[in-house]
Amino acid sequence: MVVVTPTAPAVGSRRRHDRESGGLRRGSAVGLGLSLIWLSLIVLIPLAAVAVKSSDNGWSGFWTTLSSPEVAAALRLTIGEALVVTVVNVVMGTLIAWVLVRDDFPGKTIFELVIDVPFALPTIVAGLVLLSMYGPQSPVGLHLANTRVGIFVALLFVTVPFVVRSVEPVLIELDRDAEEAAASLGAGRLTVFRRIVLPNLLPAIAAGAALSFARAVSEYGSLVLLSGNLPFKTQVASVKILSLIESDNPGGAAAVATVLLVVAIVTLIAIDLLQRWAARRA
Amino acid sequence: MNFRRSALLPIGLAVSLLVAACGSSSSNSSSSGASIKPTGAPSTISAVLFSTPQAAYDATEAQWKKTAVGGNVTFQSSYGASGDQSRAVDAGKKADYVGFSLETDMTRLVKDGKVAASWNTGPTKGIVSRSVVVLVVRKGNPKHITGWADLIKPGVQVVTPDPGSSGSARWNILAAWAYATQNGGTDADGKAYLTKLFKNTVALPDSGRDATTAFTGGTGDVLISYENEAIFARQNNAPIDYLIPDITIQIDNPGAVTVGSTPKAKDFLNFVISKAGQTEFMKKGFRPVIPGVSAKVTGANDPSKPFPKPKTLITIADLGGWSSAASKFFAQKAKDGTDGIVTTIENSTGKGSS
Amino acid sequence: MVRAEPPVTSRPTARQLRLVRRGGQGPGRLVMRYLVVAYVGVLVLVPVLLVGWHTFEHGLSPVWHALTDPDVEHAFEITGIASAISVVLNLVFGVGVSLLLVRSRFFGRRLLSLLIDLPLSVSPVVAGLALILVYGSNGWFGTTLEGWGFQVIYALPGIVLATMFVSLPLVVREVVPVLEEVGIEQEQAATTLGATGRQTFLRITLPSIKWAVAYGVVLALARALGEFGAVKVVTAGGVAGSTQTVTSLVEQRYGNFDQLTAYAASFVLAAIAVLCLVVITIIRPKERR
Numbered sequence: 044m045v046v047v048t049p050t051a052p053a054v055g056s057r058r059r060h061d062r063e064s065g066g067l068r069r070g071s072a073v074g075l076g077l078s079l080i081w082l083s084l085i086v087l088i089p090l091a092a093v094a095v096k097s098s099d100n101g102w103s104g105f106w107t108t109l110s111s112p113e114v115a116a117a118l119r120l121t122i123g124e125a126l127v128v129t130v131v132n133v134v135m136g137t138l139i140a141w142v143l144v145r146d147d148f149p150g151k152t153i154f155e156l157v158i159d160v161p162f163a164l165p166t167i168v169a170g171l172v173l174l175s176m177y178g179p180q181s182p183v184g185l186h187l188a189n190t191r192v193g194i195f196v197a198l199l200f201v202t203v204p205f206v207v208r209s210v211e212p213v214l215i216e217l218d219r220d221a222e223e224a225a226a227s228l229g230a231g232r233l234t235v236f237r238r239i240v241l242p243n244l245l246p247a248i249a250a251g252a253a254l255s256f257a258r259a260v261s262e263y264g265s266l267v268l269l270s271g272n273l274p275f276k277t278q279v280a281s282v283k284i285l286s287l288i289e290s291d292n293p294g295g296a297a298a299v300a301t302v303l304l305v306v307a308i309v310t311l312i313a314i315d316l317l318q319r320w321a322a323r324r325a
Numbered sequence: 326m327n328f329r330r331s332a333l334l335p336i337g338l339a340v341s342l343l344v345a346a347c348g349s350s351s352s353n354s355s356s357s358g359a360s361i362k363p364t365g366a367p368s369t370i371s372a373v374l375f376s377t378p379q380a381a382y383d384a385t386e387a388q389w390k391k392t393a394v395g396g397n398v399t400f401q402s403s404y405g406a407s408g409d410q411s412r413a414v415d416a417g418k419k420a421d422y423v424g425f426s427l428e429t430d431m432t433r434l435v436k437d438g439k440v441a442a443s444w445n446t447g448p449t450k451g452i453v454s455r456s457v458v459v460l461v462v463r464k465g466n467p468k469h470i471t472g473w474a475d476l477i478k479p480g481v482q483v484v485t486p487d488p489g490s491s492g493s494a495r496w497n498i499l500a501a502w503a504y505a506t507q508n509g510g511t512d513a514d515g516k517a518y519l520t521k522l523f524k525n526t527v528a529l530p531d532s533g534r535d536a537t538t539a540f541t542g543g544t545g546d547v548l549i550s551y552e553n554e555a556i557f558a559r560q561n562n563a564p565i566d567y568l569i570p571d572i573t574i575q576i577d578n579p580g581a582v583t584v585g586s587t588p589k590a591k592d593f594l595n596f597v598i599s600k601a602g603q604t605e606f607m608k609k610g611f612r613p614v615i616p617g618v619s620a621k622v623t624g625a626n627d628p629s630k631p632f633p634k635p636k637t638l639i640t641i642a643d644l645g646g647w648s649s650a651a652s653k654f655f656a657q658k659a660k661d662g663t664d665g666i667v668t669t670i671e672n673s674t675g676k677g678s679s
Numbered sequence: 680m681v682r683a684e685p686p687v688t689s690r691p692t693a694r695q696l697r698l699v700r701r702g703g704q705g706p707g708r709l710v711m712r713y714l715v716v717a718y719v720g721v722l723v724l725v726p727v728l729l730v731g732w733h734t735f736e737h738g739l740s741p742v743w744h745a746l747t748d749p750d751v752e753h754a755f756e757i758t759g760i761a762s763a764i765s766v767v768l769n770l771v772f773g774v775g776v777s778l779l780l781v782r783s784r785f786f787g788r789r790l791l792s793l794l795i796d797l798p799l800s801v802s803p804v805v806a807g808l809a810l811i812l813v814y815g816s817n818g819w820f821g822t823t824l825e826g827w828g829f830q831v832i833y834a835l836p837g838i839v840l841a842t843m844f845v846s847l848p849l850v851v852r853e854v855v856p857v858l859e860e861v862g863i864e865q866e867q868a869a870t871t872l873g874a875t876g877r878q879t880f881l882r883i884t885l886p887s888i889k890w891a892v893a894y895g896v897v898l899a900l901a902r903a904l905g906e907f908g909a910v911k912v913v914t915a916g917g918v919a920g921s922t923q924t925v926t927s928l929v930e931q932r933y934g935n936f937d938q939l940t941a942y943a944a945s946f947v948l949a950a951i952a953v954l955c956l957v958v959i960t961i962i963r964p965k966e967r968r
Binding site for chain 2: 815817833915931935
């Protein structure tokens with residue numbers, strides 16, 4: 044997460060710092076301009092086009108698309124599954140981070156690598172991976188293709204690293220003194236965790252949860268093969284958007300896309316606020 | 326220590342260069358094992374095609390490359406839902422040869438000047454491949470599907486592609502309509518049947534091929550599809566059976582070259598509708614568009630008599646031609662504000678796209 | 680950090696300290712360890728290994744045959760080229776923007792930082808749709824670009840844009856924290872000693888962030904090579920032998936009952952992803968220093 048915190052100037056360089064912090068130097072202004080152009084051309088203008096396109100058919104068209112039974116069902120399914128997956132990730136992610144930081148065992152490095160695999164793996168390959176494990180030819184007899192449980196497992200797969208990687212650095216930095224003091228006073232391990240460790244981890248857990256939620260809501264590639272795209276049953280929002288694009292209905296696709304965009308922006312703002320809260324507590 | 330650290334830095338970028346290097350070492354040569362000397366300079370044909378005939382086109386291209394005319398040609402082919410592909414070419418996708426599932430996807434390009442208006446004046450009237458609509462079931466037909474009537478029974482799960490993007494879907498619907506309105510049935514009978522059919526539809530994949538994949542992947546009890554698609558799936562050992570319903574529609578797929586295409590594209594088109602080309606298509610389950618073609622068709626119900634005549638075979642002409650059928654059934658927010666019959670039904674059963 | 684300040688009645692024993700440091704007593708710790716390893720093992724490791732097994736089920740030579748298909752090789756070539764271009768561009772702009780964000784003050788700095796992170800939360804299909812709406816033939820810029828003969832959608836520039844979109848934040852995210860930590864004293868010292876801006880940048884700033892940059896580049900590369908949804912929308916699945924990336928090829932071949940090629944190409948992509956992760960694992964301790 045890009046956290047831009049004000050850097051405290053070193054005492055001896057205050058004068059020079061003042062000169063730089065008064066505004067942009069010419070080089071920086073050019074650099075800022077170029078960066079804004081780059082960001083705009085690649086990200087901002089295209090996303091703005093989505094918002095504009097969704098108003099193609101006016102407000103009534105926008106609401107008609109969103110309230111149509113299929114789209115509403117797809118959005119409900121997407122957000123619902125993402126929430127459940129995020130809850131599981133919060134628990135398991137914190138647990139995994141704890142074991143990674145506080146425990147040591149042979150093969151831990153490989154274990155760390157495996158955790159990051161879902162993040163680096165192309166989503167369509169993740170889809171094949173999941174299909175071979177839970178599809179019609181499943182070796183463990185679990186046939187989850189075309190089911191909501193299948194979607195749940197797929198989303199769980201792709202969001203494994205987020206909470207873990209968010210919590211891990213905070214756990215590493217954590218000052219143990221308070222824990223040791225509490226333990227010396229006879230507090231049980233669970234109490235120590237609940238009263239002392241957890242409050243410090245909460246911002247990181249929440250930030251990781253927000254990232255995991257955002258990823259789960261927007262996931263596409265891993266669901267394409269496994270979910271079966273059954274309207275009202277296993278059709279998620281991103282698949283519905285593609286379906287609308289291919290049915291020559293870009294306005295409808297943009298409407299659903301705008302909803303997902305709003306979710307993404309809200310999530311990012313939440314993460315930003317959480318990190319500000321965390322910085323204040325530190 | 327220093328060596329190891331500095332060596333690590335470029336590894337990440339080197340990976341991509343490695344990948345590119347592996348790719349560029351590939352030989353994009355035209356023919357392998359050609360016994361005839363190819364004529365003309367090497368050229369490329371960009372083919373934009375609908376989803377199901379890929380195997381047939383691959384085989385036909387391979388045969389054509391063995392000839393003098395086709396020897397030096399490389400193909401760059403794209404396959405997808407017929408409607409999508411047509412719209413893509415309209416929007417600028419590069420194409421020398423186009424093949425779609427139905428005529429309206431071709432006339433869209435004629436209207437925008439991308440295909441000449443004379444595309445359907447050739448010996449086969451622009452048609453390059455032919456099939457019929459069939460009902461595909463699981464091996465052994467556990468649900469005892471015998472015809473269109475069984476598709477609207479409660480508890481039967483139907484898979485058919487999305488009419489918005491797929492040509493196959495539109496043929497399917499017209500065949501179903503023909504069934505429902507035969508023997509003096511009215512439009513109301515047709516609408517009633519289609520409504521019940523959509524209620525039983527559990528998936529509307531984007532293209533004919535996607536629908537086949539969904540069905541073989543475990544979705545649904547019966548798939549409505551092309552005969553050639555069923556045969557192709559069986560050639561790939563999919564555990565399915567298929568049956569030709571008593572009344573079905575003849576599927577005619579148009580093919581043409583685009584305006585400004587490389588001249589070899591026209592040669593290829595002529596090859597496709599020649600005996601040699603149609604033999605390859607027949608082997609992959611298509612009904613030939615010219616007489617006198619014969620081949621053994623593995624995967625068909627009877628490989629030596631692969632294309633039985635359906636009891637009642639209608640053509641698009643019986644339904645008034647594609648332009649009138651397209652607006653009657655599939656129009657989305659037509660100029661006068663009405664939707665086509667299917668669009669209305671999709672919206673009412675909640676299976677629509679908008 | 681909340682510090683408990685209780686009256687100290689007795690110092691913690693060595694044993695108690697050891698327990699807290701190691702996270703607790705024997706059985707509980709082992710239970711957690713096994714639970715976590717089993718969770719990750721079953722959820723991630725087993726399915727990935729299964730794909731490897733499926734790929735080589737029938738031996739090495741069918742896989743090699745599948746991978747040397749001209750269309751497959753071309754897909755790797757296109758993917759590699761597009762990814763390389765997008766990573767280099769994002770690297771240049773990423774470092775530039777990071778410097779700007781950390782070393783300058785300007786109105787809207789926090790907003791810019793937030794906007795840069797946007798691609799991480801956006802669905803790839805939405806990204807593809809967004810690019811089509813702007814650069815497609817009926818798009819905001821598309822009509823003009825086509826007039827100049829420059830096709831973006833359904834062509835390589837579109838693939839580059841799509842991969843740039845999704846990997847845009849990755850370099851910035853890694854470099855900004857390091858830049859902040861490093862501080863400006865060294866740069867100021869160099870300027871005092873008469874170094875030009877360029878010299879300061881090349882000799883002082885860049886080396887101080889080189890591991891963060893490397894980390895970001897490898898992440899961006901892995902992301903670009905593996906992008907599927909956005910590229911699929913922008914190329915409509917791609918033209919085999921021309922604009923089809925490896926990820927689109929995997930989906931197409933799977934749908935054509937050609938599972939072997941789909942698995943073979945997936946295996947290569949997965950191997951590259953794991954390689955990137957190994958590189959990252961080696962770089963990470965250096966980057967965190």
